[in-house]
Amino acid sequence: MDFETSMMELEKIVNELEQGSPTLENIVATYKRGLDLACACSNMLHEAQQEVHIYEDGKMQPFKGGK
Numbered sequence: 001m002d003f004e005t006s007m008m009e010l011e012k013i014v015n016e017l018e019q020g021s022p023t024l025e026n027i028v029a030t031y032k033r034g035l036d037l038a039c040a041c042s043n044m045l046h047e048a049q050q051e052v053h054i055y056e057d058g059k060m061q062p063f064k065g066g067k
Contacts, residue, residue, distance in 0.1 A: 003044045010037040 001009075013034040021027045
């Protein structure tokens with residue numbers, strides 16, 4: 001699943017949790033799915049950050065993220 005799709009599903013999960021659910025089991029399952037998606041999105045962002053490079057002094061250098 002790509003980042004954008006994961007984020008859209010995560011937004012739906014947040015909305016579902018805010019609306020409430022008739023069963024505790026559904027709430028727990030939805031919450032776990034949300035945690036899995038949040039972790040996956042975080043990993044995708046970290047990987048993307050590692051791939052971003054800037055061109056500096058005629059060489060490709062790792063992007064330092066504003067540091």
